[in-house]
Amino acid sequence: MGRGARVVLVGRPNVGKSVLFNQLTNSLGMVSNYPGTTVEVRTGESSNGSYQVLDTPGIFSMLPISAEEEVTLSILLERDYCLVVQVVEAKNLEKSLPFTIQLLEAGLPLILVVNMLDEGEKLGIRLNLEELERQLKVPVAGTVATGGKGLKKLKQVIEQELRKRGAGKDYLSPLVDYSPSVERSLKKIVFNMEGIYRFSKRSLGLMFLQGESRAEDLLKEGEGNNYRLLKEIREIECRDFSLLINSWRLHKVREMLKDVARVQEKESPWRHTLLNRITIHPLGGLPLLFLVLYVGLYKFVGVFGAGTLVDYLDGYIFQEWVIPHMKAVVEFLPLPGLSYLLVSPYGIFTLGLRYGLAIVLPVVSIFFLFLSLVEDSGYLPRLAMLLDRLFKMFGLNGRGVIPLVLGLGCGTMAVLSTRTLEGKREKFIAVFLLALGIPCSAQLGIILAMLAMNPAALVIWGISLLTVLGTTGYLMDKILPGEAAKFYMEIPPLRIPQPVSVIKKTLARIQWYMKEVIPLFIVVSLVMLVSSLTGLLGLLTEMVAPFLQAMGLPRHLTSVFMIGFFRRDYGAAGLYTLLQEGQLTVNQLLVGSLTLSLFLPCIAQFVMIIKEQGYAKGLVILILVILLAFLAGYLLNLLITGLPWSTGI
Ligand SMILES: Nc1nc2c(ncn2[C@@H]2O[C@H](COP(=O)(O)OP(=O)(O)OP(=O)(O)O)[C@@H](O)[C@H]2O)c(=O)[nH]1
Ligand SMILES: [Mg+2]
Incomplete structure (x- = not known):
C-alpha cells in the first residue's frame, strides 16, 4: 500500500465529505450545513499513516458548472490517486447515482459510501446496500459520519481496496447502454481515439459528446490531427446528446433503485415542518x-x-x-x-x-x-x-x-x-x-x-x-x-x-x-x-x-x-x-x-x-x-x- 497511496473523497455538496475526511484523518476541517463549505482541496494523512486522503469541493457530475466543481474534476482528471471514495446521502440516491455511473464509466477504482443513514431512516427510507453493491460491482459502505457509525468498516474496505491496487482491475462492461444514436457516435469516437488517458475512452467520449470543455481540451491535446475527425463524428448526428445521455442514466438509476430502496413515508414532526415554513x-x-x-x-x-x-x-x-x-x-x-x-x-x-x-x-x-x-x-x-x-x-x-x-x-x-x-x-x-x-x-x-x-x-x-x-x-x-x-x-x-x-x-x-x-x-x-x-x-x-x-x-x-x-x-x-x-x-x-x-x-x-x-x-x-x-x-x-x-x- 505505501504512504504515497491517495484516496480522493468526492460527492455532491453537503453530503458529509469533510466530516468523513476529519474522521479518517483525525483533523479539524471546516464542516457546515450548507452546500459549498469546502472550496479548496485539503490533504491529510489517514489516522494509521498508511495513505493520504483528499477532501474536495462538492461536484454534481462530470460536466462542472461552477469553479469549485472544476477543481474536483481537475483532480480526477489530472492528479495521481489510487482510489475514489464517492460519498452520497441516503435520502438522495436517485440524484447521486448518475455520478456513480460516470465514475464507473471512467474506469476509476471506486468505493461508494452511503452516508447520513440516520436521516434516511428518519424519513422512512430502507436501503439494501448489499443489493446496491451487487448491482454496481464495487464495495458499498453505509455510514453515519457524524456519529462515527460504519467508520471502522469503511477504513477496512479502503485498506482492502488499496491492497488490490495494481492487481489490474478489468474494465467493467458498460453499466448503461445508451440510445442507438448515442452508442453509434460513441463507438465511432472511441474507435478513432488513439491517445492514452486516465479516464476510459468511453467516458471521455461521452463527455466529449456532451461538449464538456475539459474533455475537449484533453482530446485536442491527445489526438492531434485526429481531433477534427472526432468533431465531425459528433456533428453528424446533430442531437442534444446531453439530454439523451442524462435521461438514460437516470432511467438506469431508477431501475436499480427498485431493488435497493424502499420508502415508507413518515410524517415529519409538526415543529420541524412549521419551523421549515417560517424560515x-x-x-x-x-x-x-x-x-x-x-x-x-x-x-x-x-x-x-x-x-x-x-x-x-x-x-x-x-x-x-x-x-x-x-x-x-x-x-x-x-x-x-x-x-x-x-x-x-x-x-x-x-x-x-x-x-x-x-x-x-x-x-x-x-x-x-x-x-x-x-x-x-x-x-x-x-x-x-x-x-x-x-x-x-x-x-x-x-x-x-x-x-x-x-x-x-x-x-x-x-x-x-x-x-x-x-x-x-x-x-x-x-x-x-x-x-x-x-x-x-x-x-x-x-x-x-x-x-x-x-x-x-x-x-x-x-x-x-x-x-x-x-x-x-x-x-x-x-x-x-x-x-x-x-x-x-x-x-x-x-x-x-x-x-x-x-x-x-x-x-x-x-x-x-x-x-x-x-x-x-x-x-x-x-x-x-x-x-x-x-x-x-x-x-x-x-x-x-x-x-x-x-x-x-x-x-x-x-x-x-x-x-x-x-x-x-x-x-x-x-x-x-x-x-x-x-x-x-x-x-x-x-x-x-x-x-x-x-x-x-x-x-x-x-x-x-x-x-x-x-x-x-x-x-x-x-x-x-x-x-x-x-x-x-x-x-x-x-x-x-x-x-x-x-x-x-
Ligand atoms: N445527521 C447527519 N448529519 C451529517 C452526517 N454527515 C454529515 N452531516 C452533516 O452534514 C453537513 C455537511 O457536512 P460536510 O462534511 O460539511 O459536507 P461536505 O460534503 O464536505 O460539503 P461541501 O464542503 O459543501 O461540499 C454538516 O452539518 C454535518 O454535520 C450524518 O451522517 N448524519
Ligand atoms: Mg466539505
Missing part, C-alpha cells in the same frame, strides 16, 4: 432574520462580546494590570528604546497585543461561536432562498448570501467562497461588495458596542451602510454586461447544531486567528512605530488631513485608517481607543465608523482579491472602494451636521 416565508423569515441579527449580532457579539468582555479584558486586565506592570518592568531595564518598542502609544504591548488580545480576540471568538451555530443549523441556505429576490436587484442571487454572511466572519475567507457563485459577473459583484461594505466580525462588534450607547446613531450607521451597499450593487447590476445566473441550491434539513462540532469549529477558527493574526498585530505596531518615528505618519496625516477635515473628522484619525488597512478590525479598535479617551463627538464617531466600514479591505483580503480576480480588477476595486468610502463619509457628515445631539456621548 423561508417572507412573513416569518424576515422577522426571524431580525431576531437572529438582534440577538446574535447585537446582543451576543456587540453587547456581550465587544461590551462586557472587552471592558473586562481591556479595561481591567490590560489597562490596569498588564500595561502598568509592563511599564514598571521597562523602567527597571536599562535598555534604551525599549519603552518605545513596548509601551509607547504604538508599542507592541500598548497597541499590538492590546488590540489583538484584549479588544479584537473576545469579539471574534464570540462571533465565531455565533457563526458556527448558524452554519450548522442549516439556516444559511434558507436565508439564501428568502433573500434571493432582493439580491437579484443587486446583480446577485440567493447564493450570494453565503459569501456575504461569511464576510462578516472574515472577508478573506469570504472572497475565496465566491467560487461557489456561477458567473464571473456575480463573483465580481460579490467580491466588490465584500471589499466595500461588509465589516468583519471584530470590526462590526466594536462598532456595534461603540454605537450601542446611542441607538439613533446605530440606526443611522446601519441605514447608511445598507444604502451604500444597495446603491452600489444596483448600479453594478445595471452597468455590468451579462445576465444574472439562475438560483439553484439544495436546501438541507434544519439540524440542531452538535455542541462538539460547534466548539471544534469555533476553536479551529480562534486558533487560525491567533496564528495568522496576532503576529500581524505586532508587525502593525512596528510599522506604526517606525512611521511615527521617521515622520512618515506626520506626512501622511498632512496629506489626508484635508479629506478628514471635509468629513468633519479630527486629523489624528489618519493613524486609524492606516491601521485599518492592515486589518479592518484594528482600525475599529483604534476608533474605540479614541472614543475611550473622549476624543470623538457622536458625529465624528458615526462618520468615522461608516467610512471605516466602507474603507479598504485589509491586506490579506486584498491579496485574495488579486488571486481570485486578477491585478486589473483588484486595482479597480481598491480605487473605487477608497473613493466611495470617503464620498459616503463626506455625504453623511453633511446630512447629520446640525442634528440635535451634542458634542459628547
